[in-house]
Amino acid sequence: MQPDPKPGDSRRNFAVQRAILAMTLVGDPVSRTRSELTRIFGDREAVKQAIASLRSCGLLEDRYRSLWPTNAAREAHRLEAW
Numbered sequence: 001m002q003p004d005p006k007p008g009d010s011r012r013n014f015a016v017q018r019a020i021l022a023m024t025l026v027g028d029p030v031s032r033t034r035s036e037l038t039r040i041f042g043d044r045e046a047v048k049q050a051i052a053s054l055r056s057c058g059l060l061e062d063r064y065r066s067l068w069p070t071n072a073a074r075e076a077h078r079l080e081a082w
Contacts, residue, residue: 016041016050021059024069025077031066 019041024032034051038044051067054060059073069077 012046013049013053016043016046017053020047020050020067021054021069021073024060024067025073031063031068033066037067 020032020037023037023040034047037047037051041047051060051062055062059070059076061068061070
């Protein structure tokens, strides 16, 4: 069962958030950049909104122009995979 997006998030934004978080977790310890994600998704505004949402809830960090999953995101991913 898929969870519903938070109020204010469109289904597209929710899907982009999930994909960006998954890409940063799978790529860890290699980071992703905003420009790389914009090329992948082809929608700068969707990427910008998704990153802002993930950062605001503490799942993504923006360090030195690179995007990294937070420790909380890594732990949740580890628990989910188990």
